[in-house]
Amino acid sequence: MNNLIKRTNVRYTILIFLFLATVFNYADRATLSVVAPIMSKELAFDPEIMGWAFSSFGISYVIMQIPGGWLLDKYGSRLVYGCALIGWSIVTMFQGTIYLFASPIVALIILRLLMGAIEAPVFPANSRLSVQWFPNKERGFVTSVYQAAQYISLGIVTPLMTIILHNMSWHYVFYYIGAIGIILGIIWLIFIRDPHHHKKINQQEIDYIREGGGEPELGVKKSENKVSLAQIKSVCVNRMMIGVYIGQFCVTSITWFFLTWFPTYLYQAKGMSILKVGFVASIPAIAGFIGGLIGGMFSDYLLRKGYSLTVARKLPIICGMLLSCTIVVANYTGSEAVVIAAMSLAFFSKGFGNLGWCVLSDTSPKEILGIAGGVFNMCGNMASIITPLVIGVILAKTNSFDYAILYVGSMGLIGLISYLFIVGPLKRISL
Numbered sequence: 001m002n003n004l005i006k007r008t009n010v011r012y013t014i015l016i017f018l019f020l021a022t023v024f025n026y027a028d029r030a031t032l033s034v035v036a037p038i039m040s041k042e043l044a045f046d047p048e049i050m051g052w053a054f055s056s057f058g059i060s061y062v063i064m065q066i067p068g069g070w071l072l073d074k075y076g077s078r079l080v081y082g083c084a085l086i087g088w089s090i091v092t093m094f095q096g097t098i099y100l101f102a103s104p105i106v107a108l109i110i111l112r113l114l115m116g117a118i119e120a121p122v123f124p125a126n127s128r129l130s131v132q133w134f135p136n137k138e139r140g141f142v143t144s145v146y147q148a149a150q151y152i153s154l155g156i157v158t159p160l161m162t163i164i165l166h167n168m169s170w171h172y173v174f175y176y177i178g179a180i181g182i183i184l185g186i187i188w189l190i191f192i193r194d195p196h197h198h199k200k201i202n203q204q205e206i207d208y209i210r211e212g213g214g215e216p217e218l219g220v221k222k223s224e225n226k227v228s229l230a231q232i233k234s235v236c237v238n239r240m241m242i243g244v245y246i247g248q249f250c251v252t253s254i255t256w257f258f259l260t261w262f263p264t265y266l267y268q269a270k271g272m273s274i275l276k277v278g279f280v281a282s283i284p285a286i287a288g289f290i291g292g293l294i295g296g297m298f299s300d301y302l303l304r305k306g307y308s309l310t311v312a313r314k315l316p317i318i319c320g321m322l323l324s325c326t327i328v329v330a331n332y333t334g335s336e337a338v339v340i341a342a343m344s345l346a347f348f349s350k351g352f353g354n355l356g357w358c359v360l361s362d363t364s365p366k367e368i369l370g371i372a373g374g375v376f377n378m379c380g381n382m383a384s385i386i387t388p389l390v391i392g393v394i395l396a397k398t399n400s401f402d403y404a405i406l407y408v409g410s411m412g413l414i415g416l417i418s419y420l421f422i423v424g425p426l427k428r429i430s431l
Contacts, residue, residue, distance in 0.1 A: 051392020320353015
């Protein structure tokens with residue numbers, strides 16, 4: 001009789017919430033890049049100063065990754081994620097008030113530092129929730145959906161922000177995006193639960209998740225064994241994970257070019273109006289969204305067809321890294337259409353190969369998923385500090401984006417080499 005009871009699909013509701021929360025996670029990060037061309041002119045910020053403003057988020061974001069992972073393992077994803085969403089959205093709203101301070105740049109950097117610290121647990125929480133709620137064969141798709149949220153944020157929310165910027169002022173971009181995030185955070189805390197505490201899930205769905213390699217009991221049953229520092233170290237510094245960290249740094253470098261300097265590139269280097277920038281910037285983002293979904297589904301398809309975990313995850317990553325190098329074509333053309341085509345192909349490819357979080361979920365010990373995610377995200381997001389600063393210095397020294405585009409393009413090549421020659425076979429690490 002038990003077999004005749006239809007399995008619930010509550011996990012897809014969780015996926016919708018993961019997607020929406022990640023959309024506004026990236027929208028809050030991108031607010032500064034959208035307003036930068038106008039705000040920097042109004043407040044007299046030069047490129048190097050803007051580079052520091054962009055990078056300040058990454059500094060605290062990286063520092064707080066391991067503490068954020070520890071919080072996740074101790075208090076669970078629901079509470080930590082929901083409170084973080086409300087917290088960073090409040091900080092976003094305050095960024096609209098920096099003109100009231102005696103030193104606007106100091107106020108901006110402090111707020112960006114605070115925002116980065118609060119956002120630190122987000123992607124480790126996404127990874128942790130995907131392990132709690134989804135079997136292995138669905139996790140590539142799930143990862144691609146919440147990873148694709150960044151492209152939807154850039155593709156849909158960015159044009160909306162430029163409309164606000166054009167019709168009102170840069171302050172209101174921060175106010176509106178922050179307010180929506182606060183509302184979403186409250187809804188998150190009301191509706192999100194662990195599998196065993198969710199009222200709408202049935203035993204059939206819990207069994208389906210568990211039998212497929214998911215961990216619905218994660219956070220419910222406390223491990224009797226204490227995890228030692230030596231065990232954490234052995235997980236974080238083995239050859240496979242070091243290669244994955246390098247690959248994630250490279251992917252994140254490409255992301256952070258689009259999250260920070262891309263609107264300024266279109267506005268200054270290509271002479272587009274701020275409204276046109278908003279809509280043109282959305283084209284590569286939409287391409288990245290499509291690439292992300294296709295990459296995740298292709299990876300899961302390979303797994304279902306009997307290919308090894310190594311082939312199913314690494315093949316899309318390697319192909320994506322290789323094709324993302326096409327971004328350098330933008331340096332050798334004066335055509336707006338070719339520039340956007342090159343950027344779109346690069347971002348599609350980056351999305352297609354953006355399975356690093358899936359690899360982490362597949363290979364990390366379940367006892368320290370939060371900490372493992374924190375280390376992984378810390379290494380990847382060193383790019384959120386380095387990329388904006390490097391591009392800011394290049395612009396200040398050369399007054400041109402050419403070397404900046406070469407720098408971003410080289411990341412695809414380095415990531416490709418890492419996955420080909422360092423990562424090796426993918427397998428679950430045991431403590």
